[in-house]
Amino acid sequence: MTYQPPVRDFAFLLRDVLKIERYANLPPFADAQIDTVEQILEEAGRFTAEVLAPLNRVGDQEGCRWNQDFTVTTPAGFKEAYAQFVEAGWPALGADPEFGGQGLPAVVNLSVSEMSSAANMAFAMYPGLTHGAYAAIHNGGSPEQQALYLPKLASGQWSGTMNLTEPHAGTDLGLLRTKAVPQPDGSYKITGQKIFISAGEHDLTENIVHLVLARIEGAPAGTKGISLFIVPKFLPDADGNPGARNAVKCLRLEEKMGIHGNATCVISHEEATGWLVGEENRGLPLMFVMMNEARIGVAVQGLAQAEAAYQEAAAYARERVQGRSLTGPKNPEGAADPIIVHPDVRRMLMEAKAVIEGGRALLLWTALHADLAGGSPDEAVRQKGQDYMALLTPVLKAFLTDRGFLIASDAMQVFGGAGYTEEVAASQYLRDSRIAMIYEGTNGVQALDLVGRKLAANGGRAVMSFFAELDAYAQAHAGDEALAPFIEGLTKAKGELQEATMWLMQNGLANPDNAGAASTDYLHLFALTGLAYAWAQVAEAANARIAAGDTDPYYANKLTTGRYYLARVLPETTSRLAKLKAGSELMMALPAEAF
Numbered sequence: 001m002t003y004q005p006p007v008r009d010f011a012f013l014l015r016d017v018l019k020i021e022r023y024a025n026l027p028p029f030a031d032a033q034i035d036t037v038e039q040i041l042e043e044a045g046r047f048t049a050e051v052l053a054p055l056n057r058v059g060d061q062e063g064c065r066w067n068q069d070f071t072v073t074t075p076a077g078f079k080e081a082y083a084q085f086v087e088a089g090w091p092a093l094g095a096d097p098e099f100g101g102q103g104l105p106a107v108v109n110l111s112v113s114e115m116s117s118a119a120n121m122a123f124a125m126y127p128g129l130t131h132g133a134y135a136a137i138h139n140g141g142s143p144e145q146q147a148l149y150l151p152k153l154a155s156g157q158w159s160g161t162m163n164l165t166e167p168h169a170g171t172d173l174g175l176l177r178t179k180a181v182p183q184p185d186g187s188y189k190i191t192g193q194k195i196f197i198s199a200g201e202h203d204l205t206e207n208i209v210h211l212v213l214a215r216i217e218g219a220p221a222g223t224k225g226i227s228l229f230i231v232p233k234f235l236p237d238a239d240g241n242p243g244a245r246n247a248v249k250c251l252r253l254e255e256k257m258g259i260h261g262n263a264t265c266v267i268s269h270e271e272a273t274g275w276l277v278g279e280e281n282r283g284l285p286l287m288f289v290m291m292n293e294a295r296i297g298v299a300v301q302g303l304a305q306a307e308a309a310y311q312e313a314a315a316y317a318r319e320r321v322q323g324r325s326l327t328g329p330k331n332p333e334g335a336a337d338p339i340i341v342h343p344d345v346r347r348m349l350m351e352a353k354a355v356i357e358g359g360r361a362l363l364l365w366t367a368l369h370a371d372l373a374g375g376s377p378d379e380a381v382r383q384k385g386q387d388y389m390a391l392l393t394p395v396l397k398a399f400l401t402d403r404g405f406l407i408a409s410d411a412m413q414v415f416g417g418a419g420y421t422e423e424v425a426a427s428q429y430l431r432d433s434r435i436a437m438i439y440e441g442t443n444g445v446q447a448l449d450l451v452g453r454k455l456a457a458n459g460g461r462a463v464m465s466f467f468a469e470l471d472a473y474a475q476a477h478a479g480d481e482a483l484a485p486f487i488e489g490l491t492k493a494k495g496e497l498q499e500a501t502m503w504l505m506q507n508g509l510a511n512p513d514n515a516g517a518a519s520t521d522y523l524h525l526f527a528l529t530g531l532a533y534a535w536a537q538v539a540e541a542a543n544a545r546i547a548a549g550d551t552d553p554y555y556a557n558k559l560t561t562g563r564y565y566l567a568r569v570l571p572e573t574t575s576r577l578a579k580l581k582a583g584s585e586l587m588m589a590l591p592a593e594a595f
C-alpha cells in the first residue's frame, strides 16, 4: 500500500481548529492564507507519496555504503530524489526570506515534515539536520557566517550535521574531549572523534557543514567550557564555493537496527579547520537552539512513523479475512470476515488513531505558539508562545516517540505473522521508529528536563499559564452540552496533573530522587492531559461544522475517535498519578549488585 498523506487532517486543524486566518496580519502568516496553505500541503503530499515513499523500502534494504576513500553512497534513488526535493524548493519552506527562504509558519513546515518523515524517515533526516544547522547559525553566527552559509543551507544546496556525541560523552556532554586550538588567522584546528553522526557523510550535496562541539585549549572542564564551531567538509573559497578538502572524514558507518538509508557516521576531525560560532565557552546554549528545533522534529518522526504504520495496518485489517465476527457474519458470502470486525483488532487501530490525531492536534497547537512567539506584536503573546514551546517540547518529543513505537508494534500485531517477516513494511516502521526514543536526548532525559528545568523556569510561569488556560477553556464551555464529555475528561485529567505537580513540588525538592523517579510518569500524565485539551478543541470545531449542517462523516468520525480517546486512553492518567506518588524509595532500595 502507498502512504496516503493526511492532508485533510492538516487542513481541518489549520482552518477549523487553530483558525490560522486570525493571524493573517502577522509576518509568518502574511503569505500563508489558508487556501495557499492547502495547496502547499496538497503538493507536499503528492511529492512525498510519489517520490519519497517508493524509496523507503529501497533505503531499508540497500542501506548506505561506506567507500575506501571515506565517502558514503546513499541508496539507489536518494540522490535523484534529493535533487528533485531541492529543485521544488521544499528545504526553503521555513527559512528566513532574507536568506532565500520562504518564511512560512511552523504549523505549515511541521505538517510538511510529518509527511516526508512518514513517507521516508531516513531520507527526511538529511534536510531535517540541515535545518537544525541553519537555525544554530541563524541564531548565533556572525553576519559573515550567516551570509556565507545560510542561503546554501536554506536552499538545500549544502547540508548540515550536529557533531555532539563522543564515545565517552553522550547524555553528559560536559565530558567531551574534542579540542580546538586557536590559529593566528582567527580560525581553529579541531581534533577529536565524534560517533553516531547522522547524515555525517553522503553524496547528496556538494558540501556538508558540520556544527561541532569542542573545548578550546585551556577552557574550563564540564559544560561551561564547550564552544560551537562550523567545520565544513570543503573549505569555502573566496567566492563561497566549495574549495580545499578539510581534514574531517567518515571513518565508518554504524551498523544499526533501522533508518538504514541515513548515514550514521563515526567522524574524525584531524586538525580540521573550524570557525567559532558565537562566544567562546557558550556553545551549549547555542547548540540547544538546534537541539530544541531537532527535538520537535523528532516528535514529528514519532507521529509520522505511527501514522504510516497505522495506515498499513488499517488497510490490511480491511482485507485480511480470518474468523467470524462475535455478533454474526459480516461477510456471509466469504469464507470468513475481515479481521477489522474483531474488537481486539479494533482496539489496536482505535488506540493508534486516537493518539495520532490528538497528538497531531497538540503538536500543531504548540507549533502555532512558536509562530506567535516569533511573529506577534504583543509582548505577552510572544512570551506565552516561548513559554509553551519550552514546556511542551520535551513532552511532545518523549510522548510521541514512545507512543509512536508502541503504535508501530501494534501495527505489526495487526499483520499477524506476516508483520514479523520482511514481506510487508511493518518491521521497518518498528525498527525505524525505535531510534526516536533515544536520540536528541533520550526520553528519560526529556522527562528530567520537564520536571527539573521547565516546570521551575521563571517561577513556574509556563505551567501556571498552561493550567489557567485549561481552566478558562473548561469554564468557557461549561454549558456546551455537545462538548460535555470532553470538558469532563479534561477537567479530571487536569486535576490529576495539578495534584502530581504539587506532589513533585513537595517531594522532589526534599529528595531529588523522588523527582527523577516520578519524571517519566509525570511527562506521560502531562501529555495525556495535553491531548485531552487538543481533543476538546478538535471536538468543538467538528461540532461547529455539524451544527452548520455539514454532513460529511469526517466530523462525526472525529467525535467518535475523540470519545474513544476519553474512554480508553485518558484513564491512564490515574495510574500514572498513582505510580509517581509511590516515590523513589523502592526504586532506589536494592544495591547495584542485586540487579
Ligand SMILES: Cc1cc2nc3c(=O)[nH]c(=O)nc-3n(C[C@H](O)[C@H](O)[C@H](O)COP(=O)(O)OP(=O)(O)OC[C@H]3O[C@@H](n4cnc5c(N)ncnc54)[C@H](O)[C@@H]3O)c2cc1C
Residues within 6 Å of the ligand: 162, 163, 164, 165, 169, 170, 171, 172, 195, 196, 197, 198, 199, 256, 264, 435, 438, 439, 440, 441, 442, 443, 444, 445, 448
Ligand atoms: C542512529 C543514531 C543517530 C544519532 N545521531 C546523532 C547526531 O546526529 N549527532 C549527535 O551528536 N549524536 C547523535 N546520536 C547520539 C545520541 O544522541 C545519543 O546516543 C544519545 O544522546 C544518548 O547518549 P548515549 O548513547 O551516550 O547514552 P548514555 O548517555 O550513556 O545513556 C544510557 C542510558 O542512561 C540514561 N541516562 C544517562 N544519563 C542520565 C541521567 N543523568 N539521568 C537519568 N538517566 C540517564 C539514558 O537515558 C539512557 O537510557 C545518534 C545516535 C544514534 C543511535
